[in-house]
Amino acid sequence: MRICFVNSEIFSPFTGYSRLNRIVGQELVKRGIEIYVLVPQIKGKRKIEQYEGMTVLSFPFPSPKILFSQSLFRLPEADIYEIWDPYMPFSYFVTQATSNSKHIIIFADPHENSDFKEVMKVDPKLANLRRKYNLKIPYIVYYPYLMYLRPYLAERTISKGDVYFCEAKYLFPKVMRMHDLKAPPLFMPHLVEISEQEPTKSAKPIVCFLAHWGEKKRPELFFDLARRFPQVQFTAMGQAVDLERDKELREMCSAIPNLETTGVVNEEKKREILQKAWILVNTSVHEGLPQAFIEACACRCAILSAVNPDDFAKNFGYHVRDGNFKSGLEYLLENNRWREAGGRGFEYVRENNDLNKVIERRIQVYETLLDER
Numbered sequence: 001m002r003i004c005f006v007n008s009e010i011f012s013p014f015t016g017y018s019r020l021n022r023i024v025g026q027e028l029v030k031r032g033i034e035i036y037v038l039v040p041q042i043k044g045k046r047k048i049e050q051y052e053g054m055t056v057l058s059f060p061f062p063s064p065k066i067l068f069s070q071s072l073f074r075l076p077e078a079d080i081y082e083i084w085d086p087y088m089p090f091s092y093f094v095t096q097a098t099s100n101s102k103h104i105i106i107f108a109d110p111h112e113n114s115d116f117k118e119v120m121k122v123d124p125k126l127a128n129l130r131r132k133y134n135l136k137i138p139y140i141v142y143y144p145y146l147m148y149l150r151p152y153l154a155e156r157t158i159s160k161g162d163v164y165f166c167e168a169k170y171l172f173p174k175v176m177r178m179h180d181l182k183a184p185p186l187f188m189p190h191l192v193e194i195s196e197q198e199p200t201k202s203a204k205p206i207v208c209f210l211a212h213w214g215e216k217k218r219p220e221l222f223f224d225l226a227r228r229f230p231q232v233q234f235t236a237m238g239q240a241v242d243l244e245r246d247k248e249l250r251e252m253c254s255a256i257p258n259l260e261t262t263g264v265v266n267e268e269k270k271r272e273i274l275q276k277a278w279i280l281v282n283t284s285v286h287e288g289l290p291q292a293f294i295e296a297c298a299c300r301c302a303i304l305s306a307v308n309p310d311d312f313a314k315n316f317g318y319h320v321r322d323g324n325f326k327s328g329l330e331y332l333l334e335n336n337r338w339r340e341a342g343g344r345g346f347e348y349v350r351e352n353n354d355l356n357k358v359i360e361r362r363i364q365v366y367e368t369l370l371d372e373r
Contacts, residue, residue, distance in 0.1 A: 001366060003028065004036040004078035006094050008085045010056060011042065015212060016291030017108060020190060021084060022052060027191075027359045029053035033366075036076045038094065059090075079370055080104060083157060092153035095160040102369045105161035107175045107185065109288030118286045119216045155179065162369060168289035168310045186365065190294045191358035194350050199275035199299050205232045205333060206277040208301075210270070210292040211284065213240035213249055221283040223252060225325050226259040232333075234259045235273055274299035278338045279317065281325065282307060294353050297345030302338035304328045316345030 005021060012018040025035045029052070041047065041058035049056045057076070075094065080102045083091045087110070095103055111119075158164075164185035166172055172184050207229075209222045219236060226234035236259065240246035253259050265273070274280070280296035282305035289309040296303060303317035304325065313319035317338070318328040332338040 001080075001370070002034040002036065002076065002078045003080050003082060003366065004038060004076055005082045005084055006038045006091055008040065008088050009042075010037050010039050010051070010054075011045065016190075017084075020291055023191065023355075024359070024362070025054045026052045027355065028362070031359070031363065033363070036078060038075070040090070080366055082106060083161075084108075086157045086161075087154045089153050092157045095157050099160075102162045102372075103160050104163045104165060104365070104369075105158055106165045106167070106188070107171055108167055109286075110171065110175055110178055112174070112178060115286055122215050122218060122285050162372075163365060170310050171288070188362060188365075189353050189358060190289065190291050191355045192294045192298045192349060192353050193355045194298055194353075201278060201300075201339075202233070202276040205279075206273075207232055207234050207279045207281055207304075207329065208273055208277040208296075209234070209236040209281050209283070210238060210274075210296070211282065211290070212238050213246060214242075215245075216285050218283040218285060219249060220252065221325060222281055223249075223256060223259065225281065225329060226253070226256050228326055229329065230258055232258065232329075235277070236261045237263075237265050237270060237273065239263050270295070271299065274301055277301050278342075279304050279329070279332055281305070281329075282313075283325065294349055297342070297349045298353070300339075300342040300346045302332050302341035303345065304332060312345070315341075316348065317341045 005025060007018075007021050009015065009018045010021055021037070025037065029035050035054040037051075037054050037056045039056060039058055041060050045056075045058055047058050049058070055076070075097060078098070078101055081094060081098050082104045083095065084106050085091060086105050086107070158179050164175070164181060165188035166175060166185040167189055169187055175181060175185060207225070209219060211217045211219070213219045219238075222234070222236060226232075234256075236253070240249060250261060253261065262269070262273070274296055277296075277299070278301065280292060280301045280303055282290060282292070282303065284290075284305075284307055287307040287309060289312070293303055293305075293309075293312050297312075297316055303313045304320065305313040305317070306320040306323065306325075308314055308319045318331050318341075320328045332341065
């Protein structure tokens with residue numbers, strides 16, 4: 001069996017989505033499945049590269065000629081193509097060039113106009129680009145020459161799907177409404193390795209942040225929370241992709257004595273922090289279902305968040321509805337409410353997100369698709 005993932009990234013250390021792609025690919029390789037990954041080429045990477053048992057094929061992008069010449073794609077003869085980002089223009093050309101194969105379309109965080117308006121409140125670059133190109137439907141901001149083609153390309157890509165995956169259940173009605181799907185997607189959640197050994201939590205409260213430091217993530221709110229709770233230790237993992245923004249944020253928080261910043265951490269260090277932490281804080285203005293929520297619950301952390309995909313914050317911590325993270329943190333710390341909430345989160349991810357269960361579910365879908373040929 002040969003599967004080709006089509007994604008916008010695979011090497012990035014900044015995003016949970018890139019990491020999820022790597023983990024899924026690695027686990028499928030361990031089970032004897034041949035995995036290819038097709039991505040836009042980034043600086044320092046070869047056109048063909050072996051990575052964690054997968055063959056990564058890179059192509060130059062963005063470039064108008066690549067989009068209008070299918071011969072420039074080096075496509076493997078895969079049994080199934082998994083489109084991890086159907087809204088990227090090159091996904092359309094892949095599906096058109098592989099009409100004899102099966103296609104799986106994955107929805108992680110599809111944006112409607114209302115979602116873009118939310119993000120634009122805190123991301124001036126997105127707002128400026130939308131004004132510049134006078135967009136009524138802001139499907140894309142990265143490739144100006146494709147601004148008006150993007151809705152058409154996305155719909156044609158999605159129409160080629162044989163199966164649709166969603167990583168969160170709350171997305172089912174949204175994607176069916178957006179794209180007029182005739183049947184609901186399948187639930188294919190984030191995955192995480194589950195340890196039955198209970199983590200040793202810190203004797204003193206530790207609150208952590210795990211995300212890249214882009215505008216929509218609003219790490220400034222986490223820093224402000226640290227100032228308000230000097231008796232609590234705060235740990236901020238991640239960094240901004242924009243080096244100038246990263247420098248400004250680090251200068252902003254350098255004088256907060258109870259705040260530690262780690263930069264991008266490896267898997268071992270991240271798990272070590274989560275195993276000691278009490279609470280994961282998410283200050284983003286908009287999210288799908290973050291991989292960080294799953295990883296935190298696997299380590300029995302409570303969730304404090306303004307976004308509430310699949311009721312994660314409501315059920316496994318505190319949902320911040322009014323922007324008052326201070327009240328939410330006080331609530332979770334009082335009488336150690338965080339511990340019970342973290343325990344509920346652990347039981348949920350053990351049932352739904354266990355790595356082996358999710359991978360086997362994925363393989364079952366592959367086998368069913370191939371039996372239909």
